[in-house]
Amino acid sequence: MSQVIQEEEIVAKQYDLNLIRRLLTYVVPYKGLVILGVFLLISTSLTDLAGPYIIKIAIDNYIARGNFRGLLFISVVYFIINLLSFLFRYLQSYATGVLGQKIMYDLRMELFSKIQSLSLSFFDRTPVGRIVTRVTNDVDSLNELLTSGMVTIIGDTFTLLGITVLIFWLNWKLAIVTMLVVPVLVVITNFLQKRMRAAFRALRVRLSRINAFISENVSGMHIVQLFNREDKNFQQFNDLNQDYKKSALRSLFYFALFGPLLSLITASATALVIWFGGRSVIAETLTIGSLVAFLQYVDRFFLPIRDLSEKYNALQSAMAACERIFQLLDEQPAIKDASDAKPLQHIRGEIEFKNVWFAYNDEEWVLKDVSFKVSPGESVALVGATGAGKTSIISLLCRFYDIQKGQILIDGIDIKEISIKDLRRHIGLVLQDPFLFTGTIASNIRLHESSISDQQVEEAARYVNAHTFIEKLPLKYNEPVLERGAGLSHGQRQLISFARAIAFNPELLLILDEATSSIDTETEALIQEALAKIMKGRTSIVIAHRLSTVQNVDRIIVMHKGRIVEQGNHQELLAQRGYYYRLYELQYRSEAIA
Structure with a gap:
């Protein structure tokens, strides 16, 4: 500063x-x-x-x-x-x-x-x-x-x-x-x-x-x-x-x-x-x-x-x-569209990281030679300790930052060659700390997008099980929302932000960043039910601290200090008795003690 x-x-x-x-x-x-x-x-x-x-x-x-x-x-x-x-x-x-x-x-x-x-x-x-x-x-x-x-x-x-x-x-x-x-x-x-x-x-x-x-x-x-x-x-x-x-x-x-x-x-x-x-x-x-x-x-x-x-x-x-x-x-954005940026009207949803190196500052590498591929419609979970580089992968895929080495491809196209607006139009992102704007419940779901009707807002809320608590509010979908969602519980804010992502209907990409890590058990059950429906047929990358939330994904990628150390489904990784197994055991014991 x-x-x-x-x-x-x-x-x-x-x-x-x-x-x-x-x-x-x-x-x-x-x-x-x-x-x-x-x-x-x-x-x-x-x-x-x-x-x-x-x-x-x-x-x-x-x-x-x-x-x-x-x-x-x-x-x-x-x-x-x-x-x-x-x-x-x-x-x-x-x-x-x-x-x-x-x-x-x-x-x-x-x-x-x-x-x-x-x-x-x-x-x-x-x-x-x-x-x-x-x-x-x-x-x-x-x-x-x-x-x-x-x-x-x-x-x-x-x-x-x-x-x-x-x-x-x-x-x-x-x-x-x-x-x-x-x-x-x-x-x-x-x-x-x-x-x-x-x-x-x-x-x-x-x-x-x-x-x-x-x-x-x-x-x-x-x-x-x-x-x-x-x-x-x-x-x-x-x-x-x-x-x-x-x-x-x-x-x-x-x-x-x-x-x-x-x-x-x-x-x-x-x-x-x-x-x-x-x-x-x-x-x-x-x-x-x-x-x-x-x-x-x-x-x-x-x-x-x-x-x-x-x-x-x-x-x-x-x-x-x-x-x-x-x-x-005069400040120039660090991330810009290429002069020959390509539109991205329709995508199948294939994601590939090829030998990706990334650092926020100089060569303090957060990601080191990361390579993996997500097939269209496949659900993948990223797990690992804090600082392993999981969230950085999400930020890079959304082009909030650019990598120093390697390539990130969507449907075989380098994301640097794609218009930033077109790229993000296909991405539904729900963060761990949901951000709500001053306005109403409905305006926070549609973000003042006129093409999203009241019916679509309600359908999105029903889809993620938010409709029940919204209907109990005095003004329902017109209930005022204070700055940063004050007055609503963390779980309610999370469900609203989840409904927001669904209302914009990302065609093939839905990226969730620790969306259930701070939600109570009852709310988590509601959102897990919605997740099962949403992820079906969509390319999904899930990051969660609770390993119980990622057991049903197609593949789990385990990260440690910026590198991929293991890949496989839940049962395969437990059988390997490696890093994922130790994480699972540690979390299982912690939950048992709690």
Whole structure:
């Protein structure tokens, strides 16, 4: 995990422009909204620029001369200009808000699609909380950049240019005096920007750590409470929270410093204008109206920069989030379809492993030169101690991982040459730890597959003997299922996941991974009855800890430390008095003692 965190923190600063360019590709489909937003921003800027000049006219041409009628006219004009500014500002805010929501929707959809396409090896090394942070917090952070960032910068730039032209037109000497503080502003902004960017990047990483820790602890709360780990975990969370607080305070220090420094620079520029401009008014080389207008323009010159300082926190957070989002989007799945992948419409169900070597990490071999063949319709059981490589065979057959050496064939075709979706469409998989989604019993059986009717859902449940307990629920098949199936017993969750596999009707392959290892005797009897029907005529690979569940299969493959050590049916293996015999004797004695 530390390596993943380190990789997230090391992101080159010089890629800022590349990030903006890449983000702009999500803006292009909504260029109409962008053009509208820019037009409204420019219109807002023009009305804002007109305000001080109208005040100049009011003072010099009407107030100083006592022209009441002209003063009424200019007051109405000033009100109309500000009313237009209000309308333009409202429409611009709404347009950019819509733009931001549309882009965030697209980003969330692309991120979710990317997450679903990644191989299991990615999820093995990446905490769930970190992934959730990408799709939620990080995408939300971009909203400020999209709604008050890119488009607003265009408007602020136009305003700055407009004010610069106007103040030089009004009085070029006072304009030069104003510009004396700009180099100081540039130096301070550049100094603080570098530190704020690093602080916000660190802040997002630490937030991700907190999310990952909370997610892990909530998922394993029964273990936490059973082993009295509350105090220890509280201390761990306190350390993470303290680390986050330190990063937050560091970023807050720079943010809090930027605003006041900018106000001080603005005040310095205003003081210089009052001094030099006031002397010009006294010398009668500058009108009072021009000085008032000039002072307002000076204040508005620094207003866009002041706005930027207020939004700097969100903008820097958005840039850091942008880096992390694109980092995830650039992640490539380890398992991909070959360029010439073949469809697999119909299969007979022949499975063959030929000299298969596999390791999750480098050359720490989990499977060593494994070879076996399963004929169409044959039922085979894989048995052996924990770590023998049984589950790895299932994962490889489903292409959750790829082998390093050898071949895995289905009907004589290497599975690497078959479309992954087509391959998995023929596989029914029931895991030891059944996973149920939030929804209803029926939605968990059909997984929202519209082609599976209510009748087929019920038939699948009846087939695996789940219908009886479902009918006793208040809402039957519409009974709500809480997260991960909370409220249902392990056996009930197992039967539902079994019904799910049957509802999708894998044509010739049904792969069961220790499906009965954690089920009570009564439930096991029900599922064994269903198994006998399901396995008939289907190619089946069964993995079970209880050897009593595999006695009736056609063949048993015994594995030990990644190798096949014995093969045969139950009676043949007992007669050999080898490894299987020792496993059986050990389990028989354990059950007898129990």
